[in-house]
Amino acid sequence: MLVAAISLTVTSCKDEPDKYEVADGLPTVDYIRCLSSEIKGNNDAANTHYTNGELVEQASPQSTIALIGSNLRSVYEIWFNDRQAILNTSYITDNALLVDVPKSVPKDVTDKIYLITQNKDTVKVNFKVVIPAPDIKTMSCEYAAIGDKVTFTGNYFVYDPSYPLKAWFTGEDGSLIPAPIDVSDIADDFTSVSLTIPEGAGRGPITMSSIYGTASSPFYYLDNRGMLFDFETVADGGTGLFSQGWKVRDPIEDEYSLTNCRHYITIGDGATTLDEDGGWCDVPFRFDFWCGSWDTPQNITTPPGAALFNVADFNKWESMALKFEMNIPSNNAWASGAMQVCFQPIDQVTLSGNPIAGYKVVGDANHAVFDASKPDYKWGSGDWGRAFYRPWMTTGEFHTDGKWITVTVPLEDLKLDKDGKPASVGPTKASDFASLTLFLLGGGKGKECTPLLRIDNIRVVPYK
Numbered sequence: 279m280l281v282a283a284i285s286l287t288v289t290s291c292k293d294e295p296d297k298y299e300v301a302d303g304l305p306t307v308d309y310i311r312c313l314s315s316e317i318k319g320n321n322d323a324a325n326t327h328y329t330n331g332e333l334v335e336q337a338s339p340q341s342t343i344a345l346i347g348s349n350l351r352s353v354y355e356i357w358f359n360d361r362q363a364i365l366n367t368s369y370i371t372d373n374a375l376l377v378d379v380p381k382s383v384p385k386d387v388t389d390k391i392y393l394i395t396q397n398k399d400t401v402k403v404n405f406k407v408v409i410p411a412p413d414i415k416t417m418s419c420e421y422a423a424i425g426d427k428v429t430f431t432g433n434y435f436v437y438d439p440s441y442p443l444k445a446w447f448t449g450e451d452g453s454l455i456p457a458p459i460d461v462s463d464i465a466d467d468f469t470s471v472s473l474t475i476p477e478g479a480g481r482g483p484i485t486m487s488s489i490y491g492t493a494s495s496p497f498y499y500l501d502n503r504g505m506l507f508d509f510e511t512v513a514d515g516g517t518g519l520f521s522q523g524w525k526v527r528d529p530i531e532d533e534y535s536l537t538n539c540r541h542y543i544t545i546g547d548g549a550t551t552l553d554e555d556g557g558w559c560d561v562p563f564r565f566d567f568w569c570g571s572w573d574t575p576q577n578i579t580t581p582p583g584a585a586l587f588n589v590a591d592f593n594k595w596e597s598m599a600l601k602f603e604m605n606i607p608s609n610n611a612w613a614s615g616a617m618q619v620c621f622q623p624i625d626q627v628t629l630s631g632n633p634i635a636g637y638k639v640v641g642d643a644n645h646a647v648f649d650a651s652k653p654d655y656k657w658g659s660g661d662w663g664r665a666f667y668r669p670w671m672t673t674g675e676f677h678t679d680g681k682w683i684t685v686t687v688p689l690e691d692l693k694l695d696k697d698g699k700p701a702s703v704g705p706t707k708a709s710d711f712a713s714l715t716l717f718l719l720g721g722g723k724g725k726e727c728t729p730l731l732r733i734d735n736i737r738v739v740p741y742k
Contacts, residue, residue, distance in 0.1 A: 298367040301351040305393050307403045309333050313342040313376065336406035337379050339433075345375040345391075345403075355394040358407050359384030383409055383436055383468045410434055411491030412443070414484060420501050420684045421603050421735060423537035427474050434490065435471040437461050441489035445473055447499055448482025455479050475499075496740060500538060501601070504590040504738040506714070507567070509541040517589060518581030522629055523566030523715075524643060530732075536603060536682055539734055545617070545716060548610040548730035556615030556720045560645070563615065563718040565733070568643060570628035575635045578712070583629055585712040586621070590738050592708035599741035600665075600687045603734045606677040610730035613675035616721025617731075618696065619687050620647055620664035623710040648696055648717060660696030663704020665689075668721045675727065682734075688741055696720060711738075 312334045337343055351372050356363045361380040369376035384407060391403040415432035422428045437443050443464060446454035455478045463472040471486075481500040486493060502508075509529040510516025521527040521543065529541035536542070546552070547562045569585040570576035578585040592598070600619060606612055624637055631642025647662045665687050670676040695701040697720060705711060714736075718729070 298370070299351070300354055300396050301349055301372070302397075303349050303352050304395065304399060305347060305349050305352045305401055307345050307347040307350075307391075307393070307401075309346050310335070310403075310405065311344045311346065312337060313344055335404065336408050338408050338410055339379050339381045339383070341379045343377060343379065345377070346373065348373060350375040352395050353393045354396040355392075357392040357394070358405070359388050359390065360386040379407055381433070383434060409436065409490040411493040412436075412486035412488050414486060414493065414495040416686065417484070417495070417497065417499070417684060419603060419682045420497060420499055420601070421536050421538050421682065422475055424475050424477055424479060427472055429470055429472045430484070430486075430495075431470045433469055434488065435464055435468045435486070436488040436490060437464050437468075438489040443471065444487045445471075446485045447476060447479035448484070449478050450480035452482070454485060457484075496742070497601075498739075501737065501739055502735075503740075504598070505735065506586055506589055506738065507543075507736040508539065509543060509734065510539075512581060514540075519567065519584065519589065520582060521565055521567055522582065523568040523713075524645065525560050525564040525566045527562075527565045534605060534680075534732060536734055542603075542605075542732050542734035545718060545731040545733060546610070546612075546729040548607070548728055551726055551728055552615050552718060554614050554723060554725050556718060556722075556724065558649075558719065560717065563729075565716040566713075567715070568627050568629045568713045569624070570630055570632070570634065572630050572632070574632045576628060576630060576632045576640070578624070578628075578634055585624065586714060587708050587711045592711040592738065594740070595689045595705065595708060595711060595738075597740060597742050598689050598738050600689060600736070600738055602685055602736045603682045604678065604685050605680060605682045605732040607680045607730055608677045610728055611670075611675040611677040612718075612729040612731065613670050613727035614721070614724025615718035615729075616666040616668040616698065618648070618664050618715070618717045618719050618721075619667060619692070620662070620715045620717070621692065621705055621711045622647065622662070622713045622715070623705075624712045626662070627713055645715075648715075648719060661702050662695070663692040663701040664694060664696070665691040666694055666698055666721055670724060671722065675725070682732075686741070689738070698722065 312332050361382050361384050363377050363380050389406045391405045393401040412435050413433040418429040443459050445457040449455045455476050457473045457476045459473050482498050483494040505517055507519050508516045512518035527543040531541050569578050569583050571583040579588055625639040625641050627641040634640050667687050692704050
């Protein structure tokens, strides 16, 4: 048996006909094809128009291209301008090499691809990387005050001496209000930029312009689209929706309130301990809004118990995100318990359980989607899709140093059960978004903490 095993091992080591080996000599490239799966990708420049398999002499970052030629297995490194691309030998043959154009913006633009062999010989191929206009993805706080310095993240915030990066906010009358940018506030990799919110800035998108083009943010400054809870009364211009259910969080107005707003709620009180497992502690670590009223039939069309799908349009929910502003003091850092973001339909939960016109099945007041010990409820297994937001997982603890930030939770992430495993069922249509609970519960091992999360402006907005 020992001899047989040794024989098999020796044979296996020698018999590898498909093992990749770097070839000698120099590569040649006859032409380059684009392998984009769409006519136009999200990262393509505005003037590009690619068809799958089209011959190209230029492409945008992150595009997949195929170099066609000979002896391409001699390529040991590949560079686009001064940015090295990742080679995957599974996609290299003698006659074809598939590679993604590097995401990062080149600083030394030569409009060349450099194919480098193992012997450091270099073959140059003419090819242009087309950089898109600024791609504005997030703003550190969408409700920051005039005069506050904020940070935008994304891609392609490129500074060029001949055309400095420029930014504008939307004015109250729809005009563009310039926001000066200092080159020292642009990240070296062009993925973030900081600036001060100018006088006259009003609700609307932010526009940025670089040498490569102009684009606007998908989000708004002071965004109130799809506002669910601003914790203000209708008389004060708010949505008139507040916490209602078993665990009511009353609005607070104090020196920590956002400049552009008045009231907020808290999850946690800065004194109650949340254990390292994020164990059940619904007071004060939970915010409930169960739609409906104590009337018969229940009122789900107007505040204070309007079903959320009657407040905001959820018809395209898979391309939307839940957003809110959050403020966590440094001495009340969050270090355990996932914020479970759970929307529920009317057949699961309502305020009173009384009949509702047009609905055969109406859920009563319950927290069954969080409590697996309630098998008598339809959703007592906790197997209903929700999202987990737990920024402390990567840092050990999380706080905002007492400053307000904007949090984004894509609704397409509503796919986990109460234990963080894939849920077998979850929201599929707009009417599944009637009620909402935010609950610090479970989410993996953390450490004991006394968190205080100030929350304001809970809204659903287009995300992509």
